[in-house]
Amino acid sequence: MEKKHLLGIENLKKEEIEEILETSKSFIEISKRPIKKVPVLRGKTVVNLFFEPSTRTRSSFEIAAKRLSADVMNFSSSVSSVRKGESLKDTVLNLEAMKTDLIIIRHSFSGAAKFLTTFCSSSVVNAGDGTHEHPTQALLDGMTVLEKKGRLDGLKVVIVGDILHSRVARSDIFLFSKMGSKVVISGPPTLIPGYFRGFPVEIDYNLDRALENADVVIMLRLQKERMQGGFFPSVREYRQKYQLTPERLIRTKPDAIVMHPGPINRGIELSSDVADSGRSVILEQVEKGVAVRMAVLSLLLGGER
């Protein structure tokens, strides 16, 4: 891959997505070995720079880097505590002075990963920036669908919930549409404002209709605090219109799969019956996450497989 950074899916070409997914396939096997380690990134230093709480993504990147034999350093902080003292730029420049090769950043402000590339010389991987993008999540979603369906083109992918505030939705929309899937987004209009028509998607505020013949359903986490913003009146009403239940799932294709970037709000966007059913591939997404992140790290740092 020619790129030095992975900041989002929007600016990736289809071939680059294919290359990452192809590389990921070869890394799945490594995690199944008794000794789960290859020397691809031996001697490289990778920093996990997390300004937002995260268990899944941070651990996934850490495991991915370690399985490639990179040295990993974790730096976690809340934005508020950093804000009081050092600027983000100074924090990163100080870390870089220790000769890092790649920085993985999670930050609550959109554009934070891009901002890093304006002054630092390490490769930068966006692990989620504000409501902008979360590219490795989309890649692992693509990988999961690819394994289950054998293809990405010609599928109907429905993304449901708080699209407005979701970086996962933005990355997924770009990934699946670039790969030839039809993407439908559904949720209350307050969380899918009209200008979202600019995205390569269809919008259907009626979830029951949106689910017809779907191959893939991606449910997004709903933050209850959105009620205060006037986005919806009550969890009860949200559940009634937008929760994925076994009854609603009947409208999809019989072999449709259900995904969720986690953490799940059981009983809000997803009923436990669906979350725990055979249709749910949520844990497989987590598994693919490690392989996809191994692929991204090795491609960006130019390691040999």
Added chain:
Amino acid sequence: MRILLKNGRIVSPLNGLDGIFDVLVENGKIKQIAKRINCEDCKIYDLTRMIVVPGLIDMHVHFREPGREDAEDIESGAKAAAKGGFVAVAMMPNTEPPVDDPLRVRFVVEKGKMTDIYVFPVGSFTKGRQGKELAEMVMMAEEGAVAFSDDGFPVSDPLLLRRGLEYLKIIDGIYLDHAEDRSLSMGGVANESYITAKLGLKGIPWISEAAAVARDVYIAEFTKSKIHIQHVSSAKTLEVIEQAKARGANVTCEVTPHHLVLDETHLETYDTNFKMNPPLRSAEDKEALQEALSSGLIDVIASDHAPHTRDDKEVEFDVAPFGVIGLETTVPVIWDKLVEKKKITVERFVELLSVNPARILGLEGFGKIEKDGPAHITVIDPKKEITVNSEEFASKSRNTPFEGWKLKGAAVLTIVNGKIAFESF
């Protein structure tokens, strides 16, 4: 000192002057305007192929004194103004503390007198710019405040706005309205649209401006007061103003150079030098603003010169302060992108940057070049090519969205009261 400006094209629409004349400046006044003037002991400038216009006025600037002199003070701001061709500026009151009482107005006036240009203070409309109680506007006017505004914190309470506008009639004063419904724009950092949704930036929809303008012009119409809408950014707002003007409301408005030539697509780099309020809007909005400039709907071009230090701007987009500087780029940007491209005439340029600001703020002696009037003159070299380089700015700040732009047309001589405030030939 006597100055003789020879062979320039004098453009002063207010008194119908447009032609090649010599201008003799003596004792701070324009002594003579004639086809050929001879003067032995004058300092002579040959202005062949140059354009001589009434001194330019920027009626919307922020000099950060008192409070943030590290970003700009009155002295550095005035230097930037003179370098950009401006003989006068109106300085907004959002300093720390704000200019909200007569003593602070006097401070700005006194500081301004120590510079080479005119610095006219704008006083706060409410105490502390808090939108709760009226500030002592009449006493501030007596100390030299030329207009009133809470700028970035517009008066949200309609009753207080009504009272303030009525009260201002004592001095026939004008309210400068940064019109924004801050509830609709809460937390926003960029225009609300698909382009910014893609970038994950929280939106400021055009309704936050247009709805606020609609309300405020109705209130001003009701009280028969003078209201000036600052930095119009959207096509819909123009519609509101057009209708209000058609009804006979006493409303005027301004637009910034950056809203005229930039749009939201520049945000794709998350460069905070494109973060300002109101935000850069769509390409269609930009076109509409240019149209309204040539049609005459827009009265004024003002820079909204908003200096911020590099440290304050070099942060994540969400937390960077709003605002860009403009005093040293307004003339080149407007000349190259609008005058040179025939979107507006030279006369219109003079109206937008001198005649109308002088009229709106009631500034005596500004806005025209005439015999026996004060010598406030700007000379523009329409062929001068510049490359914007913020390192060379007289301003203390560097936050320009035009860095590296190659532009044709710049101020080369700024004369204030017959004195050379800036020259560069």
